[in-house]
Amino acid sequence: MTKRLKGIVPKIGIRPVIDGRQRGIRESLEDQTMNLARNVERLLSAELRHSDGSPVECVIADGTIGRVAEAAACAEKFEREGVQITLTVTPCWCYGGETIDMNPHTIKAIWGFNGTERPGAVYLAAALAGHTQKGLPAFGIYGRDVQDAGDPTIPDDVKTKLLRFARAALAVATMRGKSYLSIGSVSMGIAGSMVNPDFFQDYLGMRNEYVDMSEVIRRVNEGIYDRDEFAEALAWTKANCKEGTDLNKPEIRKNRAEKDALWEYTVKMTLIIRDLMIGNPKLQQLGFKEEALGHNAIVSGFQGQRQWTDHMPNGDFSEALLNSSFDWNGLREAFVVATENDSLNGVAMLFGHLLTNSASLFADVRTYWSPEAVKRISGKTLEGKAAGGVIHLINSGAATLDGSGYQSRNGQPAMKPYWEISNEEAKKCLDATSWMPANLEYFRGGGYSSKFLSKGGMPVTMIRLNLVKGLGPALQLAEGWTVDLPDDVYRLIDNRTDPGWPTTWFAPRLTGKGAFKDVYSVMNNWGANHGAINYGHIGADLITLASMLRIPVCMHNVNGDDIFRPSAWAAFGMDAEGADYRACRAYGPLY
Numbered sequence: 001m002t003k004r005l006k007g008i009v010p011k012i013g014i015r016p017v018i019d020g021r022q023r024g025i026r027e028s029l030e031d032q033t034m035n036l037a038r039n040v041e042r043l044l045s046a047e048l049r050h051s052d053g054s055p056v057e058c059v060i061a062d063g064t065i066g067r068v069a070e071a072a073a074c075a076e077k078f079e080r081e082g083v084q085i086t087l088t089v090t091p092c093w094c095y096g097g098e099t100i101d102m103n104p105h106t107i108k109a110i111w112g113f114n115g116t117e118r119p120g121a122v123y124l125a126a127a128l129a130g131h132t133q134k135g136l137p138a139f140g141i142y143g144r145d146v147q148d149a150g151d152p153t154i155p156d157d158v159k160t161k162l163l164r165f166a167r168a169a170l171a172v173a174t175m176r177g178k179s180y181l182s183i184g185s186v187s188m189g190i191a192g193s194m195v196n197p198d199f200f201q202d203y204l205g206m207r208n209e210y211v212d213m214s215e216v217i218r219r220v221n222e223g224i225y226d227r228d229e230f231a232e233a234l235a236w237t238k239a240n241c242k243e244g245t246d247l248n249k250p251e252i253r254k255n256r257a258e259k260d261a262l263w264e265y266t267v268k269m270t271l272i273i274r275d276l277m278i279g280n281p282k283l284q285q286l287g288f289k290e291e292a293l294g295h296n297a298i299v300s301g302f303q304g305q306r307q308w309t310d311h312m313p314n315g316d317f318s319e320a321l322l323n324s325s326f327d328w329n330g331l332r333e334a335f336v337v338a339t340e341n342d343s344l345n346g347v348a349m350l351f352g353h354l355l356t357n358s359a360s361l362f363a364d365v366r367t368y369w370s371p372e373a374v375k376r377i378s379g380k381t382l383e384g385k386a387a388g389g390v391i392h393l394i395n396s397g398a399a400t401l402d403g404s405g406y407q408s409r410n411g412q413p414a415m416k417p418y419w420e421i422s423n424e425e426a427k428k429c430l431d432a433t434s435w436m437p438a439n440l441e442y443f444r445g446g447g448y449s450s451k452f453l454s455k456g457g458m459p460v461t462m463i464r465l466n467l468v469k470g471l472g473p474a475l476q477l478a479e480g481w482t483v484d485l486p487d488d489v490y491r492l493i494d495n496r497t498d499p500g501w502p503t504t505w506f507a508p509r510l511t512g513k514g515a516f517k518d519v520y521s522v523m524n525n526w527g528a529n530h531g532a533i534n535y536g537h538i539g540a541d542l543i544t545l546a547s548m549l550r551i552p553v554c555m556h557n558v559n560g561d562d563i564f565r566p567s568a569w570a571a572f573g574m575d576a577e578g579a580d581y582r583a584c585r586a587y588g589p590l591y
Contacts, residue, residue: 184303
């Protein structure tokens with residue numbers, strides 16, 4: 001497997017901590033403590049993968065840690081091994097301040113085994129108090145039910161927290177040192193495309209890279225792309241990407257020769273945007289050593305409108321295909337490319353991608369359709385999960401083809417990590433998509449926009465990151481489902497907006513209060529015109545991730561019992577969301 005990006009692949013360090021008293025106590029606990037560490041390693045190694053499909057590697061300390069010298073030896077090993085995440089495990093009392101992870105740059109959790117033979121819970125409380133006092137927040141994990149000392153099983157509630165911590169911490173560590181690549185600048189005054197480098201540096205540990213959109217023209221004109229791959233890509237595109245009906249007025253339509261030229265150009269754009277993100281060694285063989293390097297971009301954005309699209313083909317094909325889990329090279333990890341260079345939606349897409357390892361869908365949060373409005377225009381009554389109304393998610397074509405729902409899990413529509421997708425499923429996603437000649441009133445330069453209708457029945461989470469003057473970043477999310485509407489209702493609504501673009505009907509899960517009182521309230525409280533949509537109800541993972549980055553969550557519909565933040569957050573008040581804001585302000589950005 002070829003590694004896309006430069007940088008250390010994050011590892012999880014497991015710290016088996018023990019009571020340091022010799023002559024009977026420590027000796028009696030050595031096997032149990034090391035077995036805890038090995039059991040956690042087996043769990044994490046079996047359940048977790050990086051987004052490229054490679055296994056997550058765990059590093060266990062060379063021995064148990066009972067005193068500060070052993071803690072220092074473990075820290076030395078972890079630094080040598082590239083560990084950025086530490087998980088301390090213990091079944092017993094240990095010396096708190098002597099054994100905790102004092103590295104301010106690692107992300108930390110402690111599992112204190114709930115057994116009556118030894119006070120693991122007492123150490124957990126003491127160690128967490130030490131972390132809180134020293135300003136080194138850590139996540140505390142304590143099983144609900146008492147276990148026997150020799151019980152090797154990890155209870156389900158402990159597994160959930162171990163995996164939630166690890167998934168979020170891996171996402172944080174993976175972003176560190178990577179780039180956001182702006183291709184172009186601000187699109188149509190959209191705030192998210194006013195890229196804020198301080199946010200990326202301070203909160204995500206990322207750098208910002210910039211190229212003008214004219215770089216794409218230069219590379220096309222000077223042949224700075226792999227010509228052999230272009231020929232293969234164009235042939236694949238002609239065979240797999242069916243051109244849809246031209247909905248433009250006859251007098252302004254492009255002719256066949258112009259449309260064929262646009263296909264060639266958009267395929268070249270796709271190659272070039274990918275090469276700008278991650279580089280391409282083939283370019284060095286062609287004599288373009290500098291261009292071969294790329295920008296080490298884990299996420300990018302393409303401005304497009306309007307300076308580009310008033311004259312050149314739009315980026316819809318490139319964005320949609322790069323955001324998908326397959327192309328002419330077969331199945332592969334989805335890229336993350338934000339349309340209109342909306343960097344904040346790009347970050348939301350990246351969060352979802354790293355937590356699920358599957359593709360992220362970019363969409364306008366376009367319209368709330370109430371049951372009454374649907375009834376008025378169609379005579380139909382919405383039912384099932386759509387009964388309270390739906391939010392119409394639609395954009396000109398950056399939506400991942402995975403979002404069509406033509407992959408399946410347990411017989412239900414899904415979006416999956418690329419290594420779980422079959423070639424047949426990828427073909428179904430392609431077959432479900434038409435590539436509509438671009439709306440020339442919007443995109444004077446032409447191009448092709450994807451068109452599909454997402455299958456209903458997928459559990460999904462809609463995500464958005466916003467920047468707020470005087471506050472900083474704030475995350476909002478809404479768990480819900482894609483839903484099916486009657487075909488005639490879909491056609492009526494589709495024809496009222498732009499029938500050449502992909503549609504996803506979203507029904508959020510309601511709580512009856514606040515921003516989730518009803519579907520209208522969800523739409524009314526959404527902080528921007530865009531949202532990132534990922535498969536699965538991942539709100540709890542997102543909340544954990546946000547707390548690691550010190551980003552407060554301003555809107556969510558996650559059950560309170562599922563929320564997992566560092567133990568120090570409990571010291572900032574009894575109202576969980578207010579405490580989140582106060583803790584994030586007190587600790588400040590992670591970097």
